[in-house]
Amino acid sequence: MDFSANHIGFVIASYALSFVCLAVLVLTTLGRDRKLRAEAERLDTQRKKARS
Amino acid sequence: MQFLANPTRFLKIANAVLPYVWAITIALFAVGLYGALVTAPPDYQQGETVRIMYVHVPAAWMALFVYTVMALASAVAAIFRHPLADVAAKTAAPIGAVFCFLSLATGSLWGKPMWGAWWVWDARLTSMFVLMLLYIGYMAIWAAIEEPHRAAMVARVVALVGFINIPIVKFSVDWWNSLHQPASVFRMGGPTIAGPMLWPLLVMGLAYTFLFLALHLTAMRAEIAARKIRQIQIAEIGDR
Amino acid sequence: MKLILALIKRDLTLSMRQGGGVGTALGFFLTVVVLLPIGIGPDQALLARIAPGALWIALLLSVLLSADRIFQQDYEDGSLDIMTMGPVPFEMVALAKAVAHWLSTSLPLAIAAPILGFLVNLEPSAILPLAVAMVVGSIALSLLAAIGAAVTVGLRRGGLLVSILVLPLYVPVLIFGLSASQPGAAPGLTTASLLILGAIALVSLVVSPLASAAALRSYLT
Numbered sequence: 001m002d003f004s005a006n007h008i009g010f011v012i013a014s015y016a017l018s019f020v021c022l023a024v025l026v027l028t029t030l031g032r033d034r035k036l037r038a039e040a041e042r043l044d045t046q047r048k049k050a051r052s
Numbered sequence: 053m054q055f056l057a058n059p060t061r062f063l064k065i066a067n068a069v070l071p072y073v074w075a076i077t078i079a080l081f082a083v084g085l086y087g088a089l090v091t092a093p094p095d096y097q098q099g100e101t102v103r104i105m106y107v108h109v110p111a112a113w114m115a116l117f118v119y120t121v122m123a124l125a126s127a128v129a130a131i132f133r134h135p136l137a138d139v140a141a142k143t144a145a146p147i148g149a150v151f152c153f154l155s156l157a158t159g160s161l162w163g164k165p166m167w168g169a170w171w172v173w174d175a176r177l178t179s180m181f182v183l184m185l186l187y188i189g190y191m192a193i194w195a196a197i198e199e200p201h202r203a204a205m206v207a208r209v210v211a212l213v214g215f216i217n218i219p220i221v222k223f224s225v226d227w228w229n230s231l232h233q234p235a236s237v238f239r240m241g242g243p244t245i246a247g248p249m250l251w252p253l254l255v256m257g258l259a260y261t262f263l264f265l266a267l268h269l270t271a272m273r274a275e276i277a278a279r280k281i282r283q284i285q286i287a288e289i290g291d292r
Numbered sequence: 293m294k295l296i297l298a299l300i301k302r303d304l305t306l307s308m309r310q311g312g313g314v315g316t317a318l319g320f321f322l323t324v325v326v327l328l329p330i331g332i333g334p335d336q337a338l339l340a341r342i343a344p345g346a347l348w349i350a351l352l353l354s355v356l357l358s359a360d361r362i363f364q365q366d367y368e369d370g371s372l373d374i375m376t377m378g379p380v381p382f383e384m385v386a387l388a389k390a391v392a393h394w395l396s397t398s399l400p401l402a403i404a405a406p407i408l409g410f411l412v413n414l415e416p417s418a419i420l421p422l423a424v425a426m427v428v429g430s431i432a433l434s435l436l437a438a439i440g441a442a443v444t445v446g447l448r449r450g451g452l453l454v455s456i457l458v459l460p461l462y463v464p465v466l467i468f469g470l471s472a473s474q475p476g477a478a479p480g481l482t483t484a485s486l487l488i489l490g491a492i493a494l495v496s497l498v499v500s501p502l503a504s505a506a507a508l509r510s511y512l513t
Contacts, residue, residue, distance in 0.1 A: 001089050005100040007165035014158040015089075018107040022263065025150050029267050033274035040277040043284045130506075182460040189456040196447050205510035206443055209503050210457065213439060216499060217460055220492070224464035227488075228471070 059276050062136055066269045073266045080259035087252030095249075104162040106252055110260040112155035112176075115183055116218075118148030118264060122190070123215035126208040136272070138204035139279075141211060142194055143271035147264055149187035156180055175225040182221045186214040200279070295380045296388045303392030307361065317358040317397045318404070324350035325411050336413050343414040344422055344473040347405045351426060352433065352462055355398050356455060359437035362393045363445045363508060373512050386438065386504035387497075394434035402426035418475035421482060425472035428486060429465050431493040435500035436461040442504035446511035465492055 002008075088106035095102035122141045129137035159177065160170050171177065190210050197203035307314060328346050332339055366372040366389075375385045406414065406423040414422070440458035444450030471477070472485035 001103065002094065002100055005094070007099070007101050010161045010165050011100055011103050014104045014107050014161045017157055017161070018111065018154055021150055021154055025147065025267065026263075029147075029270050029274070033270045033277070036274045036277035036281065040280045040284075043281060047284060047288075178463070182463055185456055185460050189453065189460075192453050192456060193443065196444075196450070196453060202446075202510050202513075206507050209439075209507045209510075210443060213499065213503050214460065216495075217464075220464045220495075221460060224467040224488075228467045 058134070058136060063273060063276060066273055070266060070269055073262055073269065077259060077262040077266050080255055080262055084252055084255035084259045087255055092249050092252050098166065101162065101165050102249075104158055105249075106256045108155060108158040108162055109253060110257045111151045111158060112180065113257055114260045114264055115148055115152035115155050115180065117261070118144050118151060119183060119186065119215065119218065121268075122148065122211050126211035126215075129204065130208045130212070136276075138207070139272050139275045140268070141207065142204070143275050144268055145187055145191050145194070147267050147271065149184070149191065151260070151264075152180065152184045152187055156184060175222070175229040178225045178228075179218075179222045183218065186217070190214065200282075295378075296384050299380065299385060299388035300392045300395070303389055304396055306365075307392070307396045314358075314396050314400065317354040317401060320357055321350050321354040321401055321405070322408070324353065325408055329412055339413040340415055343409055343412040344418060345470055346412050347409055347414065347422065348426070348429075348466055348469055348473070351398075351401055351405055351430070352466060354401055355430070355433045355437050356440070356458055356462070358397050359393070359434075359441045359454065359458070360444070360450070362389050362438050362441045363504075364441070367445045367508070367511065372508060376509065376512055382509065383501040383505040386442065386508065387501040390435050390438035390500055390504070393438065394431060398430035398434040399427065402430035415475055418473065421475055422473040425469050425486060425489065428472075428489045428493060429469040432465050432489070432496045433462070435493070435496035436465070438500050439503045439507070442507040445508060465489065468492065 001011075084106070088103055092103065092106070094100050122144045125137045125141035125144065128134055129141065156177070159180070163172065164170050190207060193207050193210050194203050197206060325347070328350075329339055332342070363372065363386075366375070372385075376382050378385075380388075403423065403426075405426055406419045409419060409422065437454075437458055439461070440454040443457055444454050447453065468485045468489045472482050472489055474482070
């Protein structure tokens, strides 16, 4: 890729924006998943303990 | 508790499959980006700017594909009352919305150097703008209705009506544009898109698709966990 | 069928007695139409060019803003609940209410708009095509607005949401409505646009009752 080409800023901006948005999407999705599964697990074991 | 019947199987499959999906996604992105940024030649008219195509077009494809997934899931939910169908539709929406936003934003960044304008109301842009509204409306319905079952029922209607509207919008805006003769018509790298430019595009398209798959499965897993939490909390209130 | 007509009549009588709906829509319409020339400025030629579009937009917004009347009251006082159990299929109930809205709000506005067009310097030759296009288009406008009203009927602050939901549906109507309203256009174009507007109205005639009934049922169960 020719970094001195015309309008190269737009190209870099497009890729950067895509990367940032997708990275945020990935991180928030994974984060929410981890948090909720841990919480579900915790409540489940708590409930099993209360029952036994 | 009969809700847990199918989701358990789904979770088993999702958990097994996800690591591979992520691995494939990363590999596809690696290959695709290399193709897009290194091996693909600059366009003889647009120069390096044409490289925006490799993030813009896959995003646009996904925006449309994900909405289709949402509509299909909503139809399955409405007809078969499958409990996971609503989950599938609900969780797909934010992902699709991000893709739609990216297609609009990268399109703008492509349009400015190419057409001299950040935005024009041409057929594709107007249709994608409408699609963005459809995503926002759909997510807003889920957010506005507290009771999950009721929210699901209303959301199905919204998704399906929106889906019917997409081809209508596309047709009407094409009509509108053919009346107005747009000032500049976008052409991709010449009359047809040639080999060295085509394969990175296809690989990037696949990469975005696998990324969606990974994100969607993860989000569904999270949503199932959320529902389980809610069920336990409700059951606890019942116990006391 | 008689029951459906009775329903329409009921809604029409209610809206006339209360006065709110039609009056609000008309008032809003007039506001847009009066403020526009003031906002655009004295350029009469410019005003004449945008007049059809401006009138269409004023019509669209007026119908949209008055749409929550369609189901809101009956939802709140429980009548809608009773109607689900009545002899008339609920989809027909939804259709009847949308038709009542059309008769009481959209249709009168669609007829009034071209006549009031002189306020925005509408070309006299454009009055008839605009009237025809608006009357045909107004059918779709009411039906589509009904979907938005049904989907948000149980929400406390559904106003913005109605606009977001209905706007995508209105885009095709506006596009074809406008191309059917151009005075100097080739007759083929006007006819084609009108036919497509009619087609959209027919599709709405089917989709609106189904979607509205489904959405309303979600709130009523």
